[in-house]
Amino acid sequence: MDELGAWAAALAARRPDAARLRRVGTSRAGEPLWLLSVGRGSRQTLVVGGPHANEPVGGATVRRLAERLVVDARLTEGADTTWNLLLCLDPDGLRQNEGWLTGPYTLDRYVRRFYRPSFLEQPEWLPDGPDSVALPETRALLALQDELRPFLQCSLHGVDVGGGFVELTHELPGLARRLARASVRLGIPRELGSYDALYWPGLGPAVYRIPPPRRAGLTAAITEAAVDSTWTHPRRHGTVTAVVEAPMWAVDAVADATPPADRDGVLSAVSATLRHDTRLLHRLLARLRPKLPDTPDTARLLAPVDDYLLVCPRLADAWDPATDDGSERGLPPLTTAHLVALRIAGRRLALRTAGLLHQVVTVAGHDPADVLPELDRLLDRWCAEYRDGCAARWVPVARQAEFQSRLILAAFDLAGRHVSAPFRTGKPGRGPEATVPVHRD
Structure with a gap:
């Protein structure tokens, strides 16, 4: 800043x-x-x-x-x-x-x-x-x-x-x-x-x-x-x-627009993984929360944790073909790119939650529930899955x-x-439409 x-x-x-x-x-x-x-x-x-x-x-x-x-x-x-x-x-x-x-x-x-x-x-x-x-x-x-x-x-x-x-x-x-x-x-x-x-x-x-x-x-x-x-x-x-x-x-796989070979199998695996990760993170939070100091830093870090753990089960249900009832809010037609993005998103939610819990402990200055070793193992494994399983590159x-x-x-x-309608400018009245030169590749 x-x-x-x-x-x-x-x-x-x-x-x-x-x-x-x-x-x-x-x-x-x-x-x-x-x-x-x-x-x-x-x-x-x-x-x-x-x-x-x-x-x-x-x-x-x-x-x-x-x-x-x-x-x-x-x-x-x-x-x-x-x-x-x-x-x-x-x-x-x-x-x-x-x-x-x-x-x-x-x-x-x-x-x-x-x-x-x-x-x-x-x-x-x-x-x-x-x-x-x-x-x-x-x-x-x-x-x-x-x-x-x-x-x-x-x-x-x-x-x-x-x-x-x-x-x-x-x-x-x-x-x-x-x-x-x-x-x-x-x-x-x-x-x-x-x-x-x-x-x-x-x-x-x-x-x-x-x-x-x-x-x-x-x-x-x-x-x-x-x-x-x-x-x-x-x-x-x-x-x-x-x-x-x-x-x-x-x-690179997020640009793969081909039809998926096993749509339902991938969705089922992504949903099951997200549910498993959510249960694991809930258990860690339940061990940790009662022993944390009541400070603004703790509250700041736990607020998004609660958000993520609130939405994860809903997303797992929304993505699971076994719970897709064909309603208006059901899944749209999916390509391989969609399935890759959902896999990344599920892991992202778990990683963010685990990372925030790790910070809660480090900010507190001690590990009252002995959760850091488990959180470190989870973060190492999940980051490796991004690097190796998704070939993520900086x-x-x-x-x-x-x-x-x-x-x-x-x-x-x-x-x-x-845009067909004339744009309003920052001053009263209407400004002209315009075509302007921009950088060409």
Whole structure:
């Protein structure tokens, strides 16, 4: 966080003609929310870095994008556009991940230092609607959306293990082709059966349509992103939102669109493994919880553990062909890529839970229930299954950031070309549609 803020301040000081930095809010822990604006055009874009605490690639992407914007006037003055880059939406959460951010980048190190707050403390979600928002980070983002009324919003996310993909509130014809080109050039597989978008319509390979929000219980909200969010809130301003996902560890099999050889067998195994892991983690938590100190750190780490253990049985049932009743919420047609993504997602939930329990003990300073040896064995074995069973490979940070940057610029270009209604600008009245030059591969 300190490095990112210092870089932005230095850029604004070096190029005051092109860039301005202002504080647009304050986190729960008192961290500033910084907005870097580049250009002075009437059309507004909004790029949101760091919405999820364990997905730091957005900060690197913001840096890469801003350094280009200050030297390429075609994307600012030439496009009558101001780019607004929110450095990090959840700075408190990012602070909790700084233990692994300096490397070495191994799965073992990542999961033992991983942190992601509970669902209700993640600032992009509006489970009770925009009028009942409790988090100051969320209020700041909503206010910024209503102030700027951007024609394009990009939310920058990072898949820990898997491939790259994009989720859209509006169709942008041509984006799937641009994504495919970036995938080939950068060696990042497209995630053709994303777990996040399992029940969402496809708009092309690795491009998914974010459905309108609906009323849902907590488990559905966590697993299906079914509730209102800051992705969909600015639709009233004509905003197109693109959620851009880049993987930290890539798995080539997520791009395998062939029909599966044994769909039901794989689903049964994935569901059985998730149930087994959940029972094991429940037992460890039951041994540990009564002996833990009653501290804010303990509560912070156990809140997401409770979320994961709440949703795991529901997901195991949803994926199990033996419990598929053929209802509307039943599984869609599945490719090999879908099955790989579900296998990764099931293991991800168990790994995150075990990693958080490991941190609970290490933060407490002692192991009151003698669970660390078992947790270490589990984490070692499950990480090895990712590396060996899924052939997960580290994607250099520069490639992650370049992948996101290319897709942001592609969405920027295509939004002006293909959205039929004129966009509202950050000022009263309507702004023009535009086609602007972007980087070509």
